Amino acid sequence: MSLRTTFIYPGIAGYGFNSLGQGMEAGWISHGLAQLSACAKSHGFQVNLIDLRALSSWDDLAAEIKRRQPDLVGVTMMSVDYNPAMKSIEVVKETDPRIITVVGGPHPTLVTEEVVENQKIDYIVTHEGEITFVELLHAIQDGNPLSQRVLKGQRPDLDSLPFVDRDLFLQEWRRHGYTLDSPEVPFVEELPPPFLTLIAGRGCRYNCNFCQPAERILFGRKVRRRKPENVMAELKELRERYRFASFMFHDDTLTEDGEWVTDFCQRYKEEFGQPFFCQSRADIIVRHEEMVKLMAEAGCRGYFIGFESGNDRVLRFLRKGTTRQVNLAAARICRKYGVKIWANYMLGIPTESKEEVKDTISMLKEIDPGYYSPAFYTPHPGSDLYEYCLENNLCLITSHDQYRRNPTETKIRGQDYDFLRWALEESQRRKQLNQLRRTIARYWRRYASPRKAARKLARIFAG
């Protein structure tokens, strides 16, 4: 009999139990777990999943553990997941102390010393888990459990990995009544269901201080990306299996390698027409307008862009490598090629003055993005700016549950959150002219586009 593993996805710090399907945070898979599952299954191990977002209570978790009787439970965790992850481990050990518990993911990698303290955790796998987790399973199955508790994951060759096991999530969600005919929950009108997310590579060579060195620690200094043909092979399999109508690349900066993007887009255009979104950066967009054009022609309908601030001093402080002018120029290029903008930006950055926040507001009014994604700056463990906040006694976070960027809680000492709440609203208020333009475009799409008119005429003639 092969070893039975149950993974736990603990992402309920924001929405709580019974939140499955409510937006991207509660409706997307964990690629980390789905990848580990594919690797373990390819070695003959049995794997299933408990997704806390689909459960109602901790008693539910205990009942699921009793029902499944796993030999080993694996839990993934970002810093924000710390409390539900630790509680899950407790419930597992209370239900059956013989079950071996393993944790991995960004938080155990970045703040290992905190996770090690929990003696109910048997193994901590840091960094990338594919090779080391499978080795651990073999060792336990063969009756030679490893003596070391903290295991440093080795970096896998991404092209040699099996494609991620999306059914790990989908089958479990369906058991709990997930009815969407979509592997993951769609989030913008440009990306219709069936929708899914995809990862082509790992790592980032940029150095933003609110993020790094976390990415370098997790994935190494060098960005690794699967070959375009490998990504195409996965897309073909996904078309067969899910008939996907759109997708999103999760890669931190997919567009940093122009050669890769060009190769991929040429292949994609020949075989597929489904729209997709991906992440990019304003400076890359400005430097490589021809790439934006090529991507738009291949089906790219939107970029997630971290504009962060409209003030040059703040952008320098953040080590963002962009300026206000670059941000505005990037927006103009996106508009020119019909690529929608998902605008990430932060308010209440350490050292930021009210005047500087107003620069961000005025920048957003000029950018007029398709989608606003505002955050109250939140210090994340593993980043230089987090350390800066600790050194300068700026951090107001008292529980791991608050390591989320949602603009609802106070995060940084000295910032005026009444003002920031005003800024939050004002930054999303469009200029009257832009609002009018959008309203006309919406009505045109709804009632007067040539396609709709043709459909109406066809209906009249048919009836």
Ligand code: B12
């Ligand atoms: C896609 C993504 C999301 C998606 C989907 C998240 C999900 N369900 O996994 C969305 C948009 C929902 C999201 C949300 C958030 N995210 Co996010 N996200 C990412 C991103 C870009 C990719 C994640 C990914 O799939 N990576 C690829 C996989 C293969 O890597 P992995 O998950 O780390 O797994 C590997 C290892 O860690 C390890 N491993 C992982 N789990 C386990 C478990 C076991 C048992 C073992 C042995 C090993 C192991 O093995 C895996 C394979 O090598 C990363 C950055 C990045 N490049 O990773 C940020 C990142 C993970 N996110 C981050 C943050 C901060 C957030 C938010 C808190 C932001 C917010 N809104 O406030 C939320 C929290 C969501 C929640 N739980 O409520 C931070 C986490 C930092 C930290 N200190 O924890 C990251 C690292 C970005 C960054 N550099 O700041 N995110």
Ligand code: SF4
């Ligand atoms: S914020 Fe984005 S671009 Fe900057 S270092 Fe992190 S992943 Fe790279």
